[in-house]
Amino acid sequence: MAWGSGKWSLGKALRNLVSQPEITEQTWEDLEDTLLSADFGPEVTDALMASVRAEVDRIGTTKPDDVQAILKDSLEAQLAEYDPTLRLTERPAVVIVVGVNGVGKTTTIGKFAKFLTNAGRSVVIAAADTFRAAAVEQLTTWAERAGVPLVGPTTEGQDPASVAFQAVTKAKEEGIDIVIIDTAGRLHTKSGLMDELNKIRRVVEKVAPVSEVLLVLDATTGQNGVVQAQAFLEHAGVSGLVLTKVDGSAKGGFVLSVQEKTGLPIKLLGQGEGIGDMTGFAPASFARSLVED
Numbered sequence: 001m002a003w004g005s006g007k008w009s010l011g012k013a014l015r016n017l018v019s020q021p022e023i024t025e026q027t028w029e030d031l032e033d034t035l036l037s038a039d040f041g042p043e044v045t046d047a048l049m050a051s052v053r054a055e056v057d058r059i060g061t062t063k064p065d066d067v068q069a070i071l072k073d074s075l076e077a078q079l080a081e082y083d084p085t086l087r088l089t090e091r092p093a094v095v096i097v098v099g100v101n102g103v104g105k106t107t108t109i110g111k112f113a114k115f116l117t118n119a120g121r122s123v124v125i126a127a128a129d130t131f132r133a134a135a136v137e138q139l140t141t142w143a144e145r146a147g148v149p150l151v152g153p154t155t156e157g158q159d160p161a162s163v164a165f166q167a168v169t170k171a172k173e174e175g176i177d178i179v180i181i182d183t184a185g186r187l188h189t190k191s192g193l194m195d196e197l198n199k200i201r202r203v204v205e206k207v208a209p210v211s212e213v214l215l216v217l218d219a220t221t222g223q224n225g226v227v228q229a230q231a232f233l234e235h236a237g238v239s240g241l242v243l244t245k246v247d248g249s250a251k252g253g254f255v256l257s258v259q260e261k262t263g264l265p266i267k268l269l270g271q272g273e274g275i276g277d278m279t280g281f282a283p284a285s286f287a288r289s290l291v292e293d
Helices: 010-017 025-037 042-059 064-079 105-118 133-146 160-174 190-204 223-228 230-235 253-262 283-292
Strands: 093-098 123-127 178-182 210-218 240-244 266-270 278-280
Touching (some): 105 123, 105 133, 105 266, 123 160, 160 178, 210 266
Parallel strands (some): 093 210, 240 266
């Protein structure tokens, strides 16, 4: 994990905090400020503070470095309340990827395809964001980098649902394991965008069930990213989250707060610009890296 590579990191701030000789009221004030600075948000910060203070009182410790260890355990427990498992057992497994423009949706799809092929799965990508010609071109480049086939529009302005249908049909006929469907991040109206996503789903499900709807969020935008994505959360049947641009960010707390706020698990992390820079989400190792890096 690379959370600590920025100028400020939660781990560094915590090390400064626990260098004090004993736990005082100042320790708790500093911890609260640190968590808020890391973008945990007020509600999650309050819950963590209550949890850590209760455990400190229970074991009767006065050592500040115990606070760091207890915080790590509390973070891990809360992160683990959400199951990060990708549900891809159907054949073909259909994954619809949604999100506002600018969050890294296109690169995420390329990295996800590579992540899956590295795991021995065959993949086809559907370029169903026909609203933007550039989106199809960019996705074609990422599909080539991932070494997977792409089904794109054969005519200008082709109906996105028909592109998705062609990709799923291809997967079914050729025995391809997984279909990843790109979708528009913006149309002229919010209702038009949601209608389009619903149509894609209806058309695809005539051939195969939809296994996952993954919402891509930019970790660097923090809480604002959730607000921007609210329409997708309310209307698109999202089953999991993908966080992009997590490397070098001071906003590590967003990872926990976004799960709490949406009630959805984080399933994938994009941590760099390269085709191989995507991992599954592992709560225990993430909590450790967040607190210690």
